[in-house]
Amino acid sequence: MSVNFLTFQQFNDPALAESLVDLLVDNKVAYEVEEELVAINTLTAINNELTKVYYVRINADDFIRVNQLLKERDDQYINDVERDYYLFDFTNDELTEILEKEDEWSSFDHELAKKILTERGVDVDIVKLAVISESRLNELRQPEEQETTWRYLGYFFAVMGGVLGIFIGWHLSSHKKTLPNGEQIYAYNDNDRKHGRIIFYIGICCFISWIILKLVFFNGQN
Template sequence: MKEEFITFEKFNDQNSAKELGELIAEQNIEFLLEDNSLSFDPTFANNGFGKEYCIKLKKSDFEKANKILADKSENEIHDIDKDYYLFSFSDDELIDVVSKSDEWNKFDVSLAKKLLKEKGKEITPEEIEKNKQQRIVELSKPEEGQKNYIILGYITAFLGGLLGIFIGWHLLTYKKTLPNGNRIYAYSENDRKQGNRILIIGAIFLVFWLTIKILN
């Protein structure tokens, strides 16, 4: 079975995405550059709204690509200006950057490690690995607070709207990608069951209301 390509990084600038692609390609890592940008800018401001470019990798290449970016960041942090915003972070905030490295770019994570080390509060590789595993466990938990979303789904499904069908499909099938490349369902089993019901109801009532409209 051919290995699936999974989103590794997202950008709102195409050149940044291409730079990352070229960097990892130098290490013989296959990638896909996917343009998920909106075809129409509702703001008419031409300011990058709705622009999204994804670099996709095979799950087996995630660790290698992360290592490449980490090494690149290690070399860049020595030339950073002292007015860079991380220099104003407290120790706890810097620790948070390292602990939640999936929420930050590799440069900021590397700089946070360097600043903590200079302050005598270096985080050991063992602690970093432990934090990564704890973070995976935390991110693997189902998304909460879908009650209002589910109610909206049922209402729009009974009205025969496509929105209800979309909500049902989204609740049932949507997956999120963890920092290690694993993909898991984003919502709980119960919410996914609700999504399945909404999807079925939406499809039935869409046909029902279309039939009524045709007969009238």
């Protein structure tokens, strides 16, 4: 049976990717690693620098378990961290934001933020963290705001018979995002997805029509 691997974490540093892989191997968690060259500055196609990104993917069912394994591993190191580590300069509000947006921070920083807050007398008990985690998941479950610009571009390129229009339609209608617990949901709202399907099929029809017209015109010239 094939395994549906999803991106669990991505790294620019191969050593960090290797550290996670070692944890997965030690705990017999199935995984795969993919390397990809990506542009550092995507705003311009001129003189773009490329960097290598390492995607570590695991089964969606293993997300919660691996997150817990990371927390247990990091617990062993947070007591030895030097006091000049940058999180010690964070305010309580900034540290609390790390707890509220765990998906945007490393497991180590999340655990250290919790430890620092506890040392400062801030209540971060298990129940409160569970509430914060569920609230964040509900926030991430919300679809992206209406993509009016991409819809207009999609219709334009689709009518022109361009492959870009087909891609935009496919992306709007089917793109999913992966939550920290491994859950996958559609990234765009129902209305954008409906427009995406329309754009996709218009793009296919126009692309085929343009090819037929070019063939007819070419044969007519001969």
